[in-house]
Amino acid sequence: MPNNVVFDLAKLRRNCAQCSLHQLCLPAGIGQDDLDRLDAIVHRRRPLARSERLYRIGDPMEALYVAREGSFKTVAINSDGEEQIIGFHLPGELMGLDALGTGLHRCEAEALGPAQICEVPLEALGDVIHAIPGLGTQMLRVIGRSVARDQDHLEMLGRRQAQERIAMFLHGLSERFRSLGHPATEFSLPMSREDIARFLGLVIETVSRGFTRLQDEGVIKVRGRQLRITDPQQLESLAIGPSDALRDHSCSRSA
Amino acid sequence: MPNNVVFDLAKLRRNCAQCSLHQLCLPAGIGQDDLDRLDAIVHRRRPLARSERLYRIGDPMEALYVAREGSFKTVAINSDGEEQIIGFHLPGELMGLDALGTGLHRCEAEALGPAQICEVPLEALGDVIHAIPGLGTQMLRVIGRSVARDQDHLEMLGRRQAQERIAMFLHGLSERFRSLGHPATEFSLPMSREDIARFLGLVIETVSRGFTRLQDEGVIKVRGRQLRITDPQQLESLAIGPSDALRDHSCSRSA
DNA sequence: CGTGTGATTGAGATGGGTCAACCTCAGTGG
DNA sequence: CCACTGAGGTTGACCCATCTCAATCACACG
Secondary structure, eight states, rough: OOHHHHHHHHHHHHHHHSHHHHHHHSSTOHHHHHHHHHHHEEOOOBBTTTTOEEEOOOOOEEEEEEEEEEEEEEEETTTTTOOOEEEOOTTTTTEEEGGGGTOOOOOEEEEEBEEEEEEEEEHHHHHHHHSTHHHHHHHHHHHHHHHHHHHHHHHHHHHHOHHHHHHHHHHHHHHHHTTTTOOSEEEEEESHHHHHHHTTTOOOOHHHHHHHHHHHHTTTTTTTTTEEESOHHHHHHHHHHHHHHHHHHHHHHHH | OSSSHHHHHHHHHHHHSTTHHHHHHHHHTTOOOHHHHHHHHHHEEEOOOOTTEEEEOBBOOOEEEEEESSSSEEEOOOTTTTTEEEEEOOOEEEOOGGGTSBBOOOOOESSSSSEEEEEEHHHHHHHHHSSTHHHHHHHHHHHHHHHHHHHHHHHHHHOOOOHHHHHHHHHHHHHHHHHHTTOSSSSEOSOHHHHHHHHTSSSSHHHHHHHHHHHHHHHTEETTTOOOOOOOHHHHHHSOOOOHHHHHHHHHHHH
């Protein structure tokens, strides 16, 4: 694979520019030197197959990972074997922060399909953070986004009805695809219904019924994992501020 | 109150040693110089009264905060005004990470009772992190613990029954009191039933019933906010691995 | 053309939400 | 000293969203 190192580096750099690492290294107008230094420490790993794991619960933290191709899920498993999906990670998104606290991973990261990743070894990271001004701040920002996502997730599990959760999930996924440059209204779900259910704190049948209902309402069109959002507006209003949406309707009629 | 500055600083340092900042600055055998430097940037603020807010949603991030006396809650409020409590913060625990991502706070931090805090101004923090080797790593560790707590919370909201949630909550609170050097089996709840409900993703009546039921089962004794854990063992087995506990019982009898 | 895995659908059971009454107690004022 | 008041907490009755259990479907794969 490393048949041509120069070519490889160039390709890597191009990739970094369009993955979440670009938010980690580029924004403050990073120089070419620093960029090279960063590129030099980023490892690639052999491709992963579906259901292969990047790390398991209890593994010592060795690196931060970025999905380069393919998607991942991070899963927490409690004492009685129940799984809770903590997050899904599309190409360009970060994984591995769960071990920051203890140095041991508390989740599993599992490929949802064939995948490739970039890996930033932990010890190298410390050096580079010190060497490149602003990188530490940037990294905090990336971590912060991850924290924010967890908190949105919390809010969703704490207060929302099944149907709202499903709408929020699809809407969020659509936005993430959009920001990756993929079509936002037609894509294929990288994860199973089971995974969705365990992410949303629901049971698979409820997810299935929710999809069917959204389809009956003309909001989406699903067939297996293939999804088309036929009424993005409506999906959005179901997702953000469900009662707002209702209020909007009634207000605009009465006012 | 700041009648004697020298005395004040000494007191502050003593306080830092026993609050979560000690995990942030002391562990790698930090020198006296660095400790002084850290002490110098830590602000105190005037005492806060019950229901006063440290920051509000949308406020720019200015500092990290540590509860010094009294407890806090951090609350997310969604589009239709529903509140989800993201976390409770006992003395020595950190607040303010929620703004790392965007630089704007996405939660409110509100004092549950009379409280005092220490404050680490953000810009000073950056300097000190660079100046004190190992502090950055330590800070990542503290952040990691906060992430871990959010993920436990997620797991709880996603998969657990009301009664398990309540047991987990009380058990976790008890552990935190223990690690603060307070009695772990008898304490007063810093938050209302309402707050507990909104933290657990339940309604207040369910929390109340849950308490009553735990009391009927002889696990706790509650009167208002005063709580005694009469059977810590049983509480723990309800909290961690509910079905394990059941399995244990039946196994130990049959095997 | 079976066989298995994932998804959908239906029917029935139930945990916990909703609504409403009531209790407890601290604070206040007569 | 007692009655009133209001906020927080408890309890009960009812109901519904979601879970459970089970049958069926869809489709990929050997």
